[in-house]
Amino acid sequence: MTSAFSPLSPLPPDALLGLMTAFREDDRAEKFDLGVGVYKDDQGNTPVMSAVAKAEALMLQRQTTKVYEGPRGNVDFCNAIEDFVFGVDAPVRKEGRTLSFTAPGGCGALSLGVGLMRRLGVKKVWVSDPTWPNHPKVVQSAGLTTDSYRYADPDTGTADRAGMLEDLAKAERGDGVIVQGPCHNPTGIDLTLDDWRAVGAFVKERGLIVMLDVAYHGFAHGLDKDIAGVRAFIDAAGEALISYSCSKNFGLYRERAGCFLAVGETADGIAAATTHVADISRATWSMPPAHGAGIVATILGDAALRAEWEAELTSMRERMISLRQALSGELVQRTGSNLLASLTTQNGMFSQLPVTPEGAKALREESGLYMPGSGRINIAGLNLKDIPRVAEIIATAL
Ligand code: LMR
Numbered sequence: 501m502t503s504a505f506s507p508l509s510p511l512p513p514d515a516l517l518g519l520m521t522a523f524r525e526d527d528r529a530e531k532f533d534l535g536v537g538v539y540k541d542d543q544g545n546t547p548v549m550s551a552v553a554k555a556e557a558l559m560l561q562r563q564t565t566k567v568y569e570g571p572r573g574n575v576d577f578c579n580a581i582e583d584f585v586f587g588v589d590a591p592v593r594k595e596g597r598t599l600s601f602t603a604p605g606g607c608g609a610l611s612l613g614v615g616l617m618r619r620l621g622v623k624k625v626w627v628s629d630p631t632w633p634n635h636p637k638v639v640q641s642a643g644l645t646t647d648s649y650r651y652a653d654p655d656t657g658t659a660d661r662a663g664m665l666e667d668l669a670k671a672e673r674g675d676g677v678i679v680q681g682p683c684h685n686p687t688g689i690d691l692t693l694d695d696w697r698a699v700g701a702f703v704k705e706r707g708l709i710v711m712l713d714v715a716y717h718g719f720a721h722g723l724d725k726d727i728a729g730v731r732a733f734i735d736a737a738g739e740a741l742i743s744y745s746c747s748k749n750f751g752l753y754r755e756r757a758g759c760f761l762a763v764g765e766t767a768d769g770i771a772a773a774t775t776h777v778a779d780i781s782r783a784t785w786s787m788p789p790a791h792g793a794g795i796v797a798t799i800l801g802d803a804a805l806r807a808e809w810e811a812e813l814t815s816m817r818e819r820m821i822s823l824r825q826a827l828s829g830e831l832v833q834r835t836g837s838n839l840l841a842s843l844t845t846q847n848g849m850f851s852q853l854p855v856t857p858e859g860a861k862a863l864r865e866e867s868g869l870y871m872p873g874s875g876r877i878n879i880a881g882l883n884l885k886d887i888p889r890v891a892e893i894i895a896t897a898l
Contacts, residue, residue: 515633515872523870531868532890534877537685537849539748539816542883549751551809555798559791566790571778573602573788576797581744581759583800584717584727586734596767599774601781602788605756606715606745607634610678612760613711613741614642615780616773617676622709625676626668628652630852630874632685635678635713644676652687654854657842661695665702673707679733682726683716683848686876690720690847696729700736711741718749718813719820720847739764746796748849749813757792816880820849823882830891835898849880859897867893 512518519535538546572578578600582593592598603609617625625639628651636646647670650663668677679699682690691699703710712730720726734740739762746757760777764770781788799805828843843851855863857873864870869890871877882890 519864519870519872522864526868526870528868530889531870532881532886532893533870534879534881534890535870535872537748537878537880538753539751539820539849539880540883541819544881544883546751546753549809549812551799551805551812552750552752552795554808555795555802555805558798558802559794568787569602569790571781571787572600574790574793574797576801577602577757577793578759580797580800582761584723585714585730585742585744585761586763587731592734592763597765597770598761598763599770599777600759600761601777602790602793603743603758603760603781604785604789605747605758605792606713606743607638607758608756608785608788609743609745609758609760610635610638610711610713611642611784612777612780613743613762614639614644614676615784616741616762616777617709617711618642618644619776619780620709621674622676623674624672625678626671626708627678628664628680628684630686631678631680632713639676639678647671649677651684652689652852655839657689657839657846659689659691659695661691661698664699668702668706668708671706671708675708677703677708677710679710679712681712681714681717681730682720683850685715685848686850686852686872686874688843688846688848688851688879691729693729693732696732697736700733704737704739709739709741710737711743713743715743715745716748716848717744719817719849722814722817723810734763746792750792750796750799750809752792752795755792755795756789757796759793820879823879823884823887824851826884826887827879827882827891830887831895834891834895837898849878850876851879852876853894853898855894855897863893863897867897869893 516536523533540546582600603612624645626647626649627635629648639646649667650660653660717726742761744759747753799809824843831840853875855875860871860873
């Protein structure tokens, strides 16, 4: 029988989401989920953060309407994220050279940024190799093409600034580039402050349009230190688009709390860009969602809740750092490879092991150790008691 849907052939399931389902359905007693990037505590749970639960209770008490908030969504939320990204007293804000919009998660913010790039005439967007698989997807579904730049040096486990700039030198004036902020996904390898300045000066000179993707603010060294690279880049480049996600640092995954921001050399340019971002947002989701952004605004607008959230964020970060150290120590001891010592210099939830897609499949099938084919591991999915066994499985495979 013919059908309007006949031209479609089925796509393979999204690799990460498929991994999540396979883990849930695996009934072996011994299994380890180092797949999807979700923070977990020692019991393997992802509880609602206590500052979030309190903010939600307050919101329920105070809420009098569900009427639309307007094109920018929650303006207090937008201003709070501008405080994070640009700084409370940043002159660019007083000069009207910034914009911010609430978006459905970091991915919604990325979509706004790619939509704006398109209106700026961008045809191709460069992403790091490797990167979060959704980066090329978002770009390509907007009808733009992608290319990639070297980012990580596999021999040292650190950033490859020379390779990055050599590849970006092939970009044409007016091309777009996505650069990840702190806690690169999937490698955990971050640019140094010096790298950020150099990349900023380079893209300015070459006329490239950069979007910084900040999805793990506070997971590397702390809120202030983690944003220093982004600010150094903006100082050097003068202009940037920024997507900011609150999924991880506020544990708001399903609430889709994100913010799209931009900073430009002229107030006129930003005023025009604001009308375009509003237009893209209107055509895509009409009005942004309120709940997640409301939670963040409530927490950041209340000194006690903010202190409580910062303390929770600190303990999450410290837990991930201690897991990294423990895993790295065990792996170095078992493999004798010093490369695995670099796990401790990497940041956030992820690091990438030298595992092939077939190797990752074998680890899953034979040992119940779940990781995507890229060899990325979610450090936050570990706990101290499992580390010797996980290290034994990985060391045998390596
Ligand atoms: C991840 O990289 O695992 C997370 O950002 C979740 C996702 O949507 O891919």
